[in-house]
Amino acid sequence: MQDHETNPPPGAETRRSGEVLLEARGITKQFGDVRANDDVSLVLRAGEIHALLGENGAGKSTLVKILYGALEPNAGTLHWRGAPVRISSPAEARALGIGMVFQHFSLFEALTVAENIALALPGGTPLRDLAKRIRSVSQDYGLALDPDAIVADLPVGIRQRIEIVRCLLQEPKLIIMDEPTSVLTPQEADQLFLTLERLTAEGCAILYISHRLEEVKRICHHATIMRHGKVVMECDPAQETAGSLARLMVGSAVHDLKRGAQVAESAPRLELRGLSAPPDGPFSVALQDIDLSVKGGEVVAIAGIAGNGQGELFDLLSGERRAQDSGAIVIDGTASGHLGITHRRRQGCGFVPEERLGHGAVPGLRLSENIVLTRHGTGDGLVRGGMLDMGLARRMEQRIKSNFDVRMSHDDPEARALSGGNLQKFVIGRELDRTPGVLVVNQPTWGVDAGAAALIRQELIDLSRQGSAVLVISQDLDEIFEVADRIAVISRGHLSPAEPAVQLTRERIGLLMGGLEEGQGKAHHAA
Amino acid sequence: MRLELEKRAEHSRTMAVLSPLLALLLTLVSGAIMFALLGQDPVRALYTFFIEPLTASWSLQELVVKAAPLILIAVGLAVCYLSNTWNIGAEGQFTFGAIAGSLLPIMVPGFETPLTLPLMLLMGIAGGMLWGAIPAFLKIRFGANEILTSLMLVYVAQLFLDWLVRGPWRDPEGFNFPESRLFSDAAILQPLADGRMHVGALFALLAVIAMSVILMKTLKGFEVRVLGQAPRAGQFAGFSRNKMVLFAFLLSGGLAGLAGISEVSGSINQLTPVISPGYGFTAIIVAFLGRLNPIGIFIAGFLLALSYLGGEAAQVSLGLSDKTTRVFQGMLLFYVLACDTLILYRIRLTRTFAPSGKEA
Ligand SMILES: Nc1ncnc2c1ncn2[C@@H]1O[C@H](COP(=O)(O)OP(=O)(O)OP(=O)(O)O)[C@@H](O)[C@H]1O
Ligand SMILES: [Mg+2]
Numbered sequence: 001m002q003d004h005e006t007n008p009p010p011g012a013e014t015r016r017s018g019e020v021l022l023e024a025r026g027i028t029k030q031f032g033d034v035r036a037n038d039d040v041s042l043v044l045r046a047g048e049i050h051a052l053l054g055e056n057g058a059g060k061s062t063l064v065k066i067l068y069g070a071l072e073p074n075a076g077t078l079h080w081r082g083a084p085v086r087i088s089s090p091a092e093a094r095a096l097g098i099g100m101v102f103q104h105f106s107l108f109e110a111l112t113v114a115e116n117i118a119l120a121l122p123g124g125t126p127l128r129d130l131a132k133r134i135r136s137v138s139q140d141y142g143l144a145l146d147p148d149a150i151v152a153d154l155p156v157g158i159r160q161r162i163e164i165v166r167c168l169l170q171e172p173k174l175i176i177m178d179e180p181t182s183v184l185t186p187q188e189a190d191q192l193f194l195t196l197e198r199l200t201a202e203g204c205a206i207l208y209i210s211h212r213l214e215e216v217k218r219i220c221h222h223a224t225i226m227r228h229g230k231v232v233m234e235c236d237p238a239q240e241t242a243g244s245l246a247r248l249m250v251g252s253a254v255h256d257l258k259r260g261a262q263v264a265e266s267a268p269r270l271e272l273r274g275l276s277a278p279p280d281g282p283f284s285v286a287l288q289d290i291d292l293s294v295k296g297g298e299v300v301a302i303a304g305i306a307g308n309g310q311g312e313l314f315d316l317l318s319g320e321r322r323a324q325d326s327g328a329i330v331i332d333g334t335a336s337g338h339l340g341i342t343h344r345r346r347q348g349c350g351f352v353p354e355e356r357l358g359h360g361a362v363p364g365l366r367l368s369e370n371i372v373l374t375r376h377g378t379g380d381g382l383v384r385g386g387m388l389d390m391g392l393a394r395r396m397e398q399r400i401k402s403n404f405d406v407r408m409s410h411d412d413p414e415a416r417a418l419s420g421g422n423l424q425k426f427v428i429g430r431e432l433d434r435t436p437g438v439l440v441v442n443q444p445t446w447g448v449d450a451g452a453a454a455l456i457r458q459e460l461i462d463l464s465r466q467g468s469a470v471l472v473i474s475q476d477l478d479e480i481f482e483v484a485d486r487i488a489v490i491s492r493g494h495l496s497p498a499e500p501a502v503q504l505t506r507e508r509i510g511l512l513m514g515g516l517e518e519g520q521g522k523a524h525h526a527a
Numbered sequence: 528m529r530l531e532l533e534k535r536a537e538h539s540r541t542m543a544v545l546s547p548l549l550a551l552l553l554t555l556v557s558g559a560i561m562f563a564l565l566g567q568d569p570v571r572a573l574y575t576f577f578i579e580p581l582t583a584s585w586s587l588q589e590l591v592v593k594a595a596p597l598i599l600i601a602v603g604l605a606v607c608y609l610s611n612t613w614n615i616g617a618e619g620q621f622t623f624g625a626i627a628g629s630l631l632p633i634m635v636p637g638f639e640t641p642l643t644l645p646l647m648l649l650m651g652i653a654g655g656m657l658w659g660a661i662p663a664f665l666k667i668r669f670g671a672n673e674i675l676t677s678l679m680l681v682y683v684a685q686l687f688l689d690w691l692v693r694g695p696w697r698d699p700e701g702f703n704f705p706e707s708r709l710f711s712d713a714a715i716l717q718p719l720a721d722g723r724m725h726v727g728a729l730f731a732l733l734a735v736i737a738m739s740v741i742l743m744k745t746l747k748g749f750e751v752r753v754l755g756q757a758p759r760a761g762q763f764a765g766f767s768r769n770k771m772v773l774f775a776f777l778l779s780g781g782l783a784g785l786a787g788i789s790e791v792s793g794s795i796n797q798l799t800p801v802i803s804p805g806y807g808f809t810a811i812i813v814a815f816l817g818r819l820n821p822i823g824i825f826i827a828g829f830l831l832a833l834s835y836l837g838g839e840a841a842q843v844s845l846g847l848s849d850k851t852t853r854v855f856q857g858m859l860l861f862y863v864l865a866c867d868t869l870i871l872y873r874i875r876l877t878r879t880f881a882p883s884g885k886e887a
Contacts, residue, residue, distance in 0.1 A: 088875065320762050342765030353763060362757040373753065373764045376746055383746045 018045035020082065021174050021205045022067065022098070027076035029062055031417070034409030036062040037073070038229040044174060049196060049206045051216045051237055054226035055249050055449040056421025057407040060209050061103055063226070064176045067207070068100045069093040094120075099172030101163045103179050103209075103420050103447065104357055107151050114147035117166045138165050141195045153283030155307035156354060157184055164192070174205045179420070179447050181210060186477070187305070193219050211421070211449050213242040225249055246450040257458055257482055260465045266296040269469035270349075270438045271330040275323060275337075277316055285309040287316070290495045292488060294438070294469040299460060300498055301472045301484035305513050309493040310473050311354065314442045317471070318351040319344045331438060342377040350374075350436030352428050354443045354473075356420075360427040363416035367408075368393040370415050371400070371430055378434065396433065404429030405455065420447040425456065432459055439463060442473045457483050477506055489513055542870045547816050547827070549869075550862035557858050567845060575844055576837035576851075586836060588722040592794060593835050595731040596621070596786035596803075598828035600810035602738045603779030605819040609742070611755040612775040616662065616677030617783040618807025619684035620655040624784020625791045626688055627654025629707065629798050632714035633696055639713035647714060648788055655784015656777045658684060663776035667769045673776075681807070689800045696798060707798035716793035727789035731828070734782060739821040751775075783807060804835060805853075812860040815867075831856065 022044045029037040036059040044050055052060050065071040067078070069087035078085050080096055087093050090100070107116050114131045121130070131147035138145040143161045151159060160180060167175055181189040196206055196219060210216055216223065216237050223237045225248050233248055240248075275290040287309050294300045304310060315321040316329070316337075323329050323337030330336065331347050341351070351374075353359045361370045371393050376383050382393055397412055404425045408418055415423060424447060431439060444460065445453040460483055464470040473490075474480050480487060481501060488498035489512035496512050558576070559569035580586045600617045607614040628651030631638060661680060665671040691707075698708040716726045742748035754761035754771045761768065791802055813831050817823030838852025 318763070319765075340765055341763065345765070351763075355759075358757050359759045359763055362753055362760045364756050365752070369749070372746075372749055373760060376749070377765060386745050386747065388744055388746055388749060 051220035097173035099167035109152035157306035304490035348437030350431030580836035593832035601813035603782035619681035620783035621787035623658035624655035625787035628788030651788025659776040659780020725793035
């Protein structure tokens with residue numbers, strides 16, 4: 001970085017006049033019948049955090065992939081520091097000084113953190129030196145990372161961190177971040193914002209995609225809003241409210257959630273009784289003596305910082321991993337800890353995991369085939385005598401698509417061709433379509449736009465009001481307070497007793513997340 | 528200037544079809560160069576190798592005889608590879624199937640009933656399954672790498688066969704040749720016409736049809752694809768990785784065993800120290816050249832069978848070593864795998880950028 005000495009002092013005025021780093025003019029990208037980008041123009045300046053906003057499928061990821069050379073536009077030109085350039089591969093983008101943090105991770109699970117980072121750097125750096133650099137950069141920016149950890153063992157929040165550090169190591173001039181905070185905890189996000197502040201002070205430009213409008217207001221200096229592939233408006237987010245931004249994105253107001261009255265006391269449908277499980281890998285968390293009961297008619301949320309046992313708990317609830325004690329998990333009165341996931345689905349349970357690509361859906365299979373993935377054993381008639389009824393699967397796909405407003409470029413695409421938020425709507429819609437008696441959802445609105453997030457949350461509440469038990473695992477406190485009737489907090493494998501949401505404050509949840517009351521029993525409250 | 532591989536946004540369906548054809552073309556070109564270096568007229572040599580065998584009725588029959596085991600084994604292997612299970616030892620399962628199926632005609636030569644042949648075939652299948660079950664068990668129980676175990680078991684099976692025909696199973700009236708006794712008529716798969724083509728070819732055809740249906744239309748086939756592409760999602764679907772490993776090995780082992788006993792009963796009519804020109808290994812090429820798709824495998828099976836006949840022809844009329852067959856097969860596999868890269872990547876010529884300071 002040669003222009004260290006010309007750091008402009010922070011402040012919106014100077015930033016608006018910062019040097020133009022990258023300019024895109026008239027970018028158009030067609031996918032089948034869908035025009036994902038339609039004559040999009042964008043100016044990115046040094047020292048500026050530039051927000052790119054838009055509902056799911058608006059074309060944000062498509063645009064940034066074009067800027068990064070990962071996709072080729074059908075029309076339009078790019079200019080780097082005023083000179084026209086052709087960025088035809090990510091390697092060329094990196095050579096110019098453009099770094100990117102992807103919405104979906106591009107990490108090799110079997111390799112260590114350092115090895116993954118080495119793959120993205122120009123060859124020749126010995127792994128040991130690299131590990132040192134990783135440590136120093138990650139310390140420096142407050143994004144602690146262990147270079148020797150195997151990626152497969154790390155929770156998503158940490159994986160996101162790897163992507164960010166990998167990007168920082170290339171000392172880029174322009175950093176593109178596609179929804180970097182959607183999997184971070186509030187604390188981690190705050191840390192990231194400090195990093196971003198510092199980078200812009202050093203003269204970096206940042207293009208920032210997020211559905212969290214509050215944080216956009218807080219940290220971004222300028223915003224470009226897209227709708228249906230077109231730029232509809234540019235504005236200064238500080239001058240807007242979250243509500244007005246959402247309206248600009250969706251083109252109409254986002255409705256508030258309707259809670260409806262909780263159904264009168266009913267029997268517990270999902271119960272955990274002293275559920276414990278040893279860690280199943282070197283970086284996995286042990287679950288310790290978890291008690292929880294979710295009644296029909298209520299939504300219970302589990303709050304907590306990523307990597308405190310949420311993934312492990314989900315695997316045990318879904319039956320992907322069996323519990324040692326069959327009585328530790330009781331579904332509608334039946335001891336079910338020893339049963340596998342298909343069996344539990346037959347009991348009326350539905351599950352939505354955190355990672356949608358590769359866990360909740362197979363990237364290379366069509367949506368209709370991905371319906372078979374979770375519903376082949378649930379008596380929907382998809383399988384008769386071992387034979388698949390793909391016609392029925394396609395009809396179900398159509399139904400889920402229209403009920404849950406899943407937008408796609410052509411009929412029945414491969415799961416990987418869906419935008420992130422639309423895929424999330426699909427994997428949740430697939431389960432809600434069955435009206436499950438017990439629904440367990442991990443991070444229900446990760447990467448979903450404000451309008452769709454409201455839709456999903458409303459569906460979760462509505463499902464519970466029909467008499468189902470809904471368990472939501474989430475890091476997003478706003479979300480938790482919107483949907484939950486009762487809230488429990490998970491910390492280092494311990495679960496606090498669930499308490500009515502109206503009696504809890506954010507501060508208390510924050511303390512519980514930090515594990516302050518661990519092992520002190522129900523009687524104690526934080527001072 | 529340098530060549531660079533760039534990832535495509537979606538996998539290219541055109542390249543999926545074109546890649547095997549391109550591989551074939553490159554193989555032919557390299558073959559022509561090789562023949563020229565050996566001092567042959569490349570056109571005449573390629574004609575002898577690839578066209579001449581197709582001009583006579585006996586050699587067309589021979590083509591079917593060689594294609595049948597290749598296809599039978601390769602459709603089984605396709606299920607393995609689609610499910611991300613790496614059975615490299617079909618040659619061993621073929622051999623052990625042949626041994627197990629030959630128990631009856633060699634140990635109880637007097638047992639000549641209409642039941643003899645079906646029993647032999649069933650025992651052949653069981654033998655192949657048993658040999659396939661060993662690497663599956665080692666993988667499930669101890670996490671042993673199935674590539675190594677299945678490959679090593681090939682040599683065990685081959686040496687076991689060698690020992691049998693030189694020792695306990697040697698024909699008492701065979702002038703000390705290392706061969707078993709000849710099978711009785713009741714133990715021989717009948718020819719389909721008057722020639723070498725026998726019922727074994729029908730097994731291959733049936734296997735292709737059955738496997739197409741299984742892979743495309745059944746839950747089992749779906750399970751194979753899901754576990755192969757995204758194991759975590761497979762677990763989420765309630766499919767068991769371990770059961771799939773066992774299933775894939777039993778299926779491919781059984782089919783290889785059937786191919787083994789069919790070859791022995793239909794073509795050789797006795798056990799000899801060597802019963803296969805490497806069918807089990809060549810079938811790996813067939814499986815990949817056929818895009819792990821039963822119909823594709825059917826076509827690829829004939830192509831590779833042709834390379835065997837061509838090798839023999841080259842030996843007879845050009846005086847070349849029969850190793851040319853192996854060379855051709857090796858080149859073909861190499862090019863197929865190389866061209867497959869083009870399905871997910873495109874090649875691009877890029878200017879090299881002036882190295883910036885940090886790269887130095
Ligand atoms: N590889 C692809 N093939 C076909 N269509 C695609 C492909 N990638 C994206 N699309 C389509 O282009 C449109 C824009 O998708 P994009 O991923 O850019 O949305 P996004 O704004 O990033 O949404 P999100 O907030 O949900 O991530 C969507 O309709 C999507 O279905
Ligand atoms: Mg996106």
